Amino acid sequence: MPLAQAWSVALVGLEGHLVEIEADIAQGLPKTTLIGLPDTSLSEARDRVRAAVVNSGEKFPDRKVTIGLSPATLPKTGSHYDVAIACSLLAAAGVVDNERLRQVAIIGELGLDGRMREVRGALAMTLAASRSGFERIVVPELNAGEAKLVPGIEVYGMRSLRQVLALLRQTEMPDEDPPRAEPRLISESLTRVPEVDLHDVLGQREGRKAIEASAAGGHHIYLHGPPGSGKTMLAERLAGLMPDLSTEDSLEVSAVHSLAGLLTNDAELVVRPPFIAPHHTASLPSLIGGGSGMPRPGAISCAHRGILFIDEAPEMHPLTLDTLRQPLESGFVEVHRAAAVAKFPARFLLVLAANPCPCGLAGIPNKICNCTPQNLNRYRQRISGPIKDRIDIQRQILPAARGVGDTDQPESTAEVAARVRLARERQSHRYQGTGWSLNSQLPGPILRREYPLDEASQRLLEDLYAEGSLTARGFDRVARLAWTLADLEGATLPNVAHTHEAFQLRTGAPLTPLTDERPLRKAAS
Numbered sequence: 001m002p003l004a005q006a007w008s009v010a011l012v013g014l015e016g017h018l019v020e021i022e023a024d025i026a027q028g029l030p031k032t033t034l035i036g037l038p039d040t041s042l043s044e045a046r047d048r049v050r051a052a053v054v055n056s057g058e059k060f061p062d063r064k065v066t067i068g069l070s071p072a073t074l075p076k077t078g079s080h081y082d083v084a085i086a087c088s089l090l091a092a093a094g095v096v097d098n099e100r101l102r103q104v105a106i107i108g109e110l111g112l113d114g115r116m117r118e119v120r121g122a123l124a125m126t127l128a129a130s131r132s133g134f135e136r137i138v139v140p141e142l143n144a145g146e147a148k149l150v151p152g153i154e155v156y157g158m159r160s161l162r163q164v165l166a167l168l169r170q171t172e173m174p175d176e177d178p179p180r181a182e183p184r185l186i187s188e189s190l191t192r193v194p195e196v197d198l199h200d201v202l203g204q205r206e207g208r209k210a211i212e213a214s215a216a217g218g219h220h221i222y223l224h225g226p227p228g229s230g231k232t233m234l235a236e237r238l239a240g241l242m243p244d245l246s247t248e249d250s251l252e253v254s255a256v257h258s259l260a261g262l263l264t265n266d267a268e269l270v271v272r273p274p275f276i277a278p279h280h281t282a283s284l285p286s287l288i289g290g291g292s293g294m295p296r297p298g299a300i301s302c303a304h305r306g307i308l309f310i311d312e313a314p315e316m317h318p319l320t321l322d323t324l325r326q327p328l329e330s331g332f333v334e335v336h337r338a339a340a341v342a343k344f345p346a347r348f349l350l351v352l353a354a355n356p357c358p359c360g361l362a363g364i365p366n367k368i369c370n371c372t373p374q375n376l377n378r379y380r381q382r383i384s385g386p387i388k389d390r391i392d393i394q395r396q397i398l399p400a401a402r403g404v405g406d407t408d409q410p411e412s413t414a415e416v417a418a419r420v421r422l423a424r425e426r427q428s429h430r431y432q433g434t435g436w437s438l439n440s441q442l443p444g445p446i447l448r449r450e451y452p453l454d455e456a457s458q459r460l461l462e463d464l465y466a467e468g469s470l471t472a473r474g475f476d477r478v479a480r481l482a483w484t485l486a487d488l489e490g491a492t493l494p495n496v497a498h499t500h501e502a503f504q505l506r507t508g509a510p511l512t513p514l515t516d517e518r519p520l521r522k523a524a525s
Contacts, residue, residue: 002026004091004098007105007134008084009125010076012294013335013342014255016128018105020070021081023088028064036069039077039294048079048110049086056114056161061093075340077294080119082110083138086161087168096168104136104156105129106164107143114161115179118142123258126150127251138164142179146263149254198237198413203400206511207234210395212416213505215241216423217484218438219477220328220350220390222313222383225397226367227360231353234397235309238351239275240413242306243421249305252345256304260297274306276348280315288323288333289344295335300327301344313352314382321387324350328390331441347441350391354383364398392440392477394508423487439483444476453479457499464503478502 006021019036032046046067053060067085069076084106091098107125109117122143129137130153137155139147144157158164159176166173201208207223211234214221221238223231245253250269257263257270278287278299285291289298300308310316327333331347356362357376362369371379388394428437430451436442442451452458461478464470470478481502482494491498500514 002092004088004101006084006088006091006101007129008081008107009105009128010074011121011124011128011259012074012340013297013344014124014252014259015343016125016131017071017074018128018132019074019076019081021084021088022068022070023085023092024066024068025061025089025092026064026066030062030064032065032067034067034069036072037075038069039075041079042076042081045079045082045085045110048082048112049089051112052082052110052114052161053086053090055112056165058090058095058165059093061089065089075294078119079109079117080107080121080125083108083116083158083161083164086110087164090165096165100168100170103134104138104168105134106138108138108140108158108164110161115176116140116158116160116164118179120261121255121259122147123149123251123263124255126153126155127255129153138167140179145268146254146258149251149269196233196236196240196413198240198416199410201230201233201237201410203410204230204234204397207395207397208410208416209511210393210505211235211238212241212420213481213484213488214238214349214351214393215417216420216488217392217427217480218349218440219392219481219484220352220440221393221395222352222354222388222391223395223397224354224356226364226399227355229397229399231397232311235307235311235351235353236275237413238349239273239307241417241420242273242349243417243424244271245273245305253305256297256301256345260302262302272306274303275309276300276303276306277309277311280310280312282316282320284317284320284323287320288327289335289342290337294340295337295342295344297344298333300324300333300346300348303348304345306348307351308348309351309353311353313354314379316382318382318384321382322384325386325390328387352383352391356396363396389471389473392481393505395505396508419488422490423484426487426490427483439480439487442480444473447476447479451483453482453494453499454496456496457482457494460496460499460503469507470503474506478506481505 002025004023008019010017010019034046050060087101090096091101109119111117118140122139123146126137126147127150130150138158141157141159144155147155159179162174215238225231250271253270276299287299289295327346333344333346335342357371357379359370361367427439461475465475482499485498485501486494497514504511
């Protein structure tokens with residue numbers, strides 16, 4: 001038949017769109033035309049497909065060939081349409097059955113010899129095909145591991161166009177040499193959670209309390225102190241306190257990592273919250289996402305449902321750091337390009353670490369800082385006020401006192417993680433059916449209306465707000481943090497002591513107990 005159709009998938013961000021690939025063979029001079037808003041890599045598919053078809057032992061039509069990709073208004077980018085284009089072309093030529101072809105989605109890039117090469121985003125594309133009703137999908141063999149993570153769809157990992165044609169013809173599968181995995185351009189260490197334990201951290205009672213509260217409620221945290229005081233140690237151990245991802249979150253995180261090229265060839269679902277630690281010299285597109293043509297996810301999206309750790313935060317360019325403002329509030333990022341607008345999830349826990357000044361000795365007992373007041377001010381202002389206002393917990397980390405007779409036996413990660421898990425279960429039960437699961441996600445109006453604090457706590461926060469110690473955003477953030485502290489203790493409702501401690505955690509004041517509830521304003525300050 002002179003006309004045939006195949007199906008593939010286009011990705012705009014993480015959103016998948018089915019693409020119908022039509023091939024028409026008509027009388028006329030030999031020419032191949034590709035229409036439907038293809039980018040450069042897709043336009044070159046004409047030459048790749050021609051060589052792959054011929055080198056696979058099939059005859060390329062020597063007539064006028066038109067290949068259309070619908071919907072025509074959707075920009076299409078990438079080389080993963082190659083196999084579907086070749087199959088639709090051969091179906092139009094009568095080589096394979098078109099009805100059988102239309103029942104399967106196909107993704108994969110072709111080499112000139114007909115081999116199938118792996119592509120990025122196979123997991124996200126398989127998810128889109130499954131949600132659109134497809135029961136079978138053909139992918140390159142190197143992508144079969146991640147594609148099989150999607151339930152409810154049969155995945156065929158193929159090595160070459162010859163094997164795909166044998167599948168469609170229902171004939172014996174030809175033998176092919178196993179494919180060679182392409183080297184990863186992005187280090188897998190970016191998403192590997194450090195294998196460290198909290199019992200390695202001696203002392204640091206306030207720092208340990210801060211990261212426990214951060215993990216329990218999903219609160220952003222800012223650690224500052226002199227070099228070598230333990231800021232990075234605490235940040236790395238924060239990842240171990242967080243519970244495993246739910247099945248739905250695992251699929252979403254794995255789809256982002258697939259699109260970013262972070263999944264290994266023997267892929268498994270990402271079950272642990274990712275730990276992403278970009279260098280402080282990272283560019284804005286690498287942090288937010290972008291690139292030419294169709295945007296790709298950046299570090300903040302790869303940290304979705306996990307931790308984004310920025311060490312030496314004042315050394316990062318202020319404009320780059322300030323781009324985190326919107327994702328911190330909304331939980332997603334939209335990357336606008338001329339070709340398309342891509343939306344990526346970005347609900348991460350932000351951890352900032354910083355020295356107090358360029359020399360690292362400002363405000364440290366028994367140390368002399370050599371920085372001028374101007375340099376000190378300039379350094380501290382590199383983390384803007386709006387960013388700090390979005391951070392729930394601020395802690396100064398000083399070197400722990402050490403001695404020969406130290407008998408301190410700090411809790412292990414497993415012990416603290418058990419409390420964190422119970423606190424998160426209480427939050428999940430409390431917010432069941434609301435769409436939120438953590439205290440930090442609760443909108444301010446809902447928090448004040450449906451989950452109010454007791455009268456003493458409310459009065460304390462109102463006094464602090466009146467004297468300018470809290471902003472309107474800070475008012476709600478202290479209330480959320482008070483709920484987290486109550487959840488860690490198993491209390492049904494935060495009391496004024498929880499609220500007082502939450503205020504201290506937010507402002508960086510030393511953690512001292514509230515001994516006199518009458519002069520609340522004085523005690524809190």
